[in-house]
Amino acid sequence: MQSEYVMDALDSKLNELFDGKVVRKDLLHRIKKGTNVPTFVLEFLLARYCASNDPAEIQEGMEAVLSTLQENYVRPDEANAAQSRVAMKGKHKFIDKVHVRYVEKEKRHWASLENFASQRIAIGERFYRDNDRLLEGGIWAEVVIAHNDIDADAYAFYVEDLRPVQLSRFDFASYGDAKKAFTRDEWMNVVLRSVGLEPSKLSHRVKLHFIARLAPLVEPNFNFIELGPRGTGKSYFFSEFSPYSTLISGGQATKSVLFYNNARHKIGLVGFWDTVAFDEVGGIKVKDPDTIQIMKDYMANGRFSRGVEVIADASMAFVGNIDMSVEQIVNSTEYDLFQPLPEQFDLAVMDRFACYLPGWEMPKNSSAFLTDRFGLITDYLAEAFHHQLKHSNRYEEVSKRLKLGSAVEGRDEKGIKKTLCAFLKILHPADSPTDEEFDEYVAYAVECRRRVKEQMNKRKPDDEFARINLSFFDRNGREVVVYCPESLSASATLEPARRRLRAETEEENGVVASASPSPVRQPTNVLEPLEAPASASEPESPTERHYTIAYGDTGHSYDTIFGPYLPGAKSIVVEDPYIRMPHQIANFVRFCETVVKAATVRRIALITSYDQQTDMAGLQEKLDELKESLLEYDVALEVQLNERMHDREVRLDNGWIIKIGRGLDFYQKPEGWYAVGATDLSLRRCLETKVDVFRNPPSKG
Template sequence: MDTLDKKLTSIFDGKVVRKDLLHRIKKGTNVPTFVLEFLLARYCASDDIAEIQAGLEAVLETLQDNYVRPNEANKAQSKVATKGKYRFIDKVHVNYVENDRRHWAALENFDSRRVAISEKFYRDHDRLLQGGLWAEVTIAYNEIEDDDYAFYIEDLRPIQLSRFDFERYCEGRNEFSRNEWLDVVLRSVGLEPSKLSQRVKMHFIARLMPLVEPNYNFIELGPRGTGKSYFFSEFSPYSTLVSGGQATKATLFYNNQRKKIGLVGFWDTVAFDEVGGIKVKDQDTIQIMKDFMANGRFSRGVEVIADASMAFVGNLDLSVEQIVNSEVYDLFQPLPKEFDLAVMDRFACYLPGWEMPKNSSDFLTNNYGFITDYIAEAFHYQLKQTNRYQEVSKRIRLGASVEGRDEKGIKKTVAAFLKILHPTGSPSDEEFEEYVAYAVETRRRVKEQMNKRKSDDEFAKINLSYLDSKGQEIVVYCPESKLAHATQVPARRDIHAGGNKQETQPPQKTTATVPTVTKLPLVEAKESSPELPLPELQEQHFTIHYGATGYNYESIINPYLEGAKSVEIEDPYIRVTHQIQNFVRFCEAIIKTPSVRKITLITSYDDETDVKEMASRLGELKQSLLELDIALDVKVNEHMHDREIRIDNGWTVKIGRGLDFFQKPDSWFGVGVNDLMLRKCLETKVDIFKRSSQ
């Protein structure tokens, strides 16, 4: 134990843990950090070597006996059935299944989606309903054979602090200098500050800002393997990481079908990993995101206000030197095309990920730091309960080039520094100016890239500055672009004409000497041909012959879905497994039309149908569609025989065999199993016609 360890353990007794113990256990399991430290704090809260060793063995034993590994789900279920009940450490989700009119719990690694749960648990812990929650959970076996579930939750204890004393936290902070506290925070996230430069220390603190400042918009792009997503996936139980995939307004913001707020209402931070891979289904999602990033509120029929910060992390595939000296590329290059200048302008901080060290055990600490859950609670309390923005506004003085969103972003960054490093009291002038300079730089990085993209001077005031305590104006530069002429004085090209004519309009001259660099090759833009009007949709009547290929639901129906909001399908044979799978494929095809919001299925069943299984599978599909803000309504008509698809824009599609016109594959490992365009068909007639207006 060094001097800082002794000081920390004496002032925050019971709130700290040796981080090297975490490193030892972490390598052997995929359990989140705050779960491991929860156990370490329980069993290893001592500085006695023998007690720590015994506690470490107890932690390992607990993980061995109680942590459910994904490949041991069957063993865990058998253990509950044999012993009557058993306590596990697992992530618990709770879903409302409308078909059953009740809530079911799903345990991630226990691998059961129909675990009964008492209302008191999800009423007291909202996160069970949105995203799930790691917990110590006692699963009991249901002996009643008539019930439709085998397991129920008898007890549930979230793995997080039950109470947090912010005043005590602040009192302890007052015993440390600013630099000591900075090192304590870094050790708490597992890093050894003595191995890091002051600038890199500030970068790591900046990664924590979305966890402590409400509605804080943060972006970090850089090389792979620097731990960009760790802080959001492992450090705090109050943040969630969205890993690529489709970003929908129902999931992120508000689900109109369920009348439920999305992720931004349940988490302090919503982080997007691999931001370049995000797929945006419709433009409304981006518009709502802009509104939310601007002021923490949006409207989707109801006015919603939330505190969640948004963080975006991703990878740069080009070298920074290439980018800043290129007239074509900019440091926002990996972002999806839907992220326009209005989204970029809302970023308060662009952290230079290329300056971060690669993940290495050399940078891990063997000293004491806060239990991750404890410091996460401190950050959560400050995000919800404290406001340092007004304090910063009274003290900060910014230069003339700082405009509206620049000022807001800079002030929020400085306020976040104060919350993390000065939860009580104020920093010295020197410390305050260090925070301001960093905040101005990370905002300038955003503005430089927008100025590079814009064909006019809207963002040309890039020389952001502040006034120090002596009244002297200090212009802040970004180290990577200070000498890059292509970034400081970007060429103004006509982005619409596609020609090579350039008008160089230096927004603010820089006297720096520009080094000679090899520019990336310009990609010539081809002249776009005038768009031809789309052909008018015609009625169609044709036969799909036996053995034909080249057909799927999308190719037949999607051209007729333009402007459609609801689709109604009558088909008596949506009952057994392969027929329901066809219906799933049909739904996947039509929801690619963004305007569709409702699907109605009218079907039937006979005496041989397993109605319970049929209802269960359609219920799962219904829940899946609800996540995309699409309602599925299932109706049963025992005497129906017709097969017809009716679209609310007036078109009707009749397929003689209904959806079941594909042959069964000769082999389930052959071509055509997954891609229906390659699968052979049965013979059927297809009629597509416009219904006469009533």
């Protein structure tokens, strides 16, 4: 029997002042392990069924949540059964992410569910008229799908009802009034528990980092960047915390998708979301230079022009990985902390970042940091942030209290003030901080902006960004110069040598530069030797990756996902239970083509499954044909059928393991077999899926 939960002081206060708007986060963790449904969806159900502290009621509510998920949430491999259920029952309610697209040649809209495997679900205009985001990235909803019995119609299913999974009403005044009963530190702990973290396990500085991660969700047009090691949860707040945020994972960032589609006369993602976040920012492909120019305009003032003048509130967040050690970078004369950014992100883009969060200081994801205490329902807190982004402006309040030093220039001041506004909205939604608290926020905001300026100063061959000693005047009138901890004693960062400018000047004056170093003061603690950056002719060593392919993404193929990890592999094991339908076998053939191009592989073992509908004779015939074809490339294919398997992963004998949530079958059906993307998978739109690439010690023999 489960022991009775004992509330602490913060639990009691939270339950008293936010009755019906709190949930125990350990309940979320227990359910979360068994499903990939976003946090705000699960808490939507927990709030409905488990809004109590009575053990019996909670247990009953948990059973109701699990029953609801079992009945209404469909996993990707159950899509065919879900369609059959609707056909037999006439209609059924699902919890799923719903997308709507307009098909120009048919002059009508079609809906699709991520896990229902139909791209042609009829939908009434009122649904996508009242929920714009259905057309731009999709939304999670409770949706009733009904069966269409009219044979003459070109569709089998239609949307009978749709309810977005988020609060229908939000009262900001009562939210602010209830918050006033908490001290600043108590409220900071409430916010951290609400996002699933246990504040008692975190240092005060790390708490501030987590608060800063929330800034793009609460402050409009806030340009945020976090770079650091893998596995610190950088993208979580943008993918699962808020229904008002969307995460772009890899692929191409086009001006039509992000900003404005001239052909459709429709605004892009910035018009529909509070936050547009870019995961794995180093992998963003920007082919059109106009995209970067429009991004610069938008990041500068929240507006841009593409034939029409567009104004939007969406913040932009960029998260990515740094592979080198931070100590090595800050003590290097060659590298800087913007190293992972795409080459198209020039100094003008970097100068627009208000806050660079030091991701290398964040703890690795671990259950040790998860809370089992009460917190606000995620959706409720997300609504509070959404309300403040749209309706609250703290800029004047900040300007009256803030006095900055002479080194702070225009963009520095704007970035610092916007970070301060975000902290006030999160931690003081209806009150004001004390002078001591305000000074703490100012110091943090100045540090986050200084980190941006230091790296730009390192890149620029002249002194345009040389005024890096940003300062402010505290409550006692004392000027405080703020430093970044990682570069406090790094001469290579604080006083970068202007070697490029000197070389250019000497060349103009006809002076031949000598091979010996110029007589400038060299940093005393440079780590030697530093690895040289990979040249264009030297491919980078493959690294572990954990990312999400978003619904509708392009740019992902078996070559891009598996190709970097194949060199040196001789044997591959593919476990995928769904290599049975013609299109799934075709996907496996394309995968084998990628393997053959690696040249070293001599064996492929496929472990798959079958069901009662599988055409075993047809399956065997197609796989035998593939076997014969592979033998011409000196590759042996072995096939093993196992009807009880469920895992999806590809194991290479060089130690790499690639797990894809949907296996090899993560592509949408093309619009037609004569449309772009029909044969080139890098141009075909994808379904949403997670990809995890990690390494085990290479097998011997």
